[in-house]
Amino acid sequence: MVKRRKLGVPVTPKPERPRCGAKTRAGGRCKAPAVWNRRNDEVRNGRCRMHGGLSTGPRTEEGLRRTLEALRAGRARWLAKRAANSKY
Numbered sequence: 001m002v003k004r005r006k007l008g009v010p011v012t013p014k015p016e017r018p019r020c021g022a023k024t025r026a027g028g029r030c031k032a033p034a035v036w037n038r039r040n041d042e043v044r045n046g047r048c049r050m051h052g053g054l055s056t057g058p059r060t061e062e063g064l065r066r067t068l069e070a071l072r073a074g075r076a077r078w079l080a081k082r083a084a085n086s087k088y
């Protein structure tokens with residue numbers, strides 16, 4: 001039996017796919033193409049493979065909870081630091 005590639009819907013060619021656009025250390029924007037979901041012919045999450053395009057985000061309730069907790073804690077630290085700096 002000869003193996004054949006499954007013929008699906010044609011996917012958008014690479015040059016026409018949206019760029020990642022993440023902020024780079026050089027001050028520009030990332031020009032790499034976003035990670036592509038070939039099955040649905042769409043971007044996975046809009047970022048390239050170096051900038052979180054392969055990330056699935058939290059997969060469990062526990063993971064989501066920890067993520068939001070860290071987000072809140074980080075913001076609280078940031079606010080405290082900001083308040084301390086503005087007082088002189």
Ligand SMILES: [Zn+2]
Nearest residue numbers: 020030048051
């Ligand atoms: Zn990127």
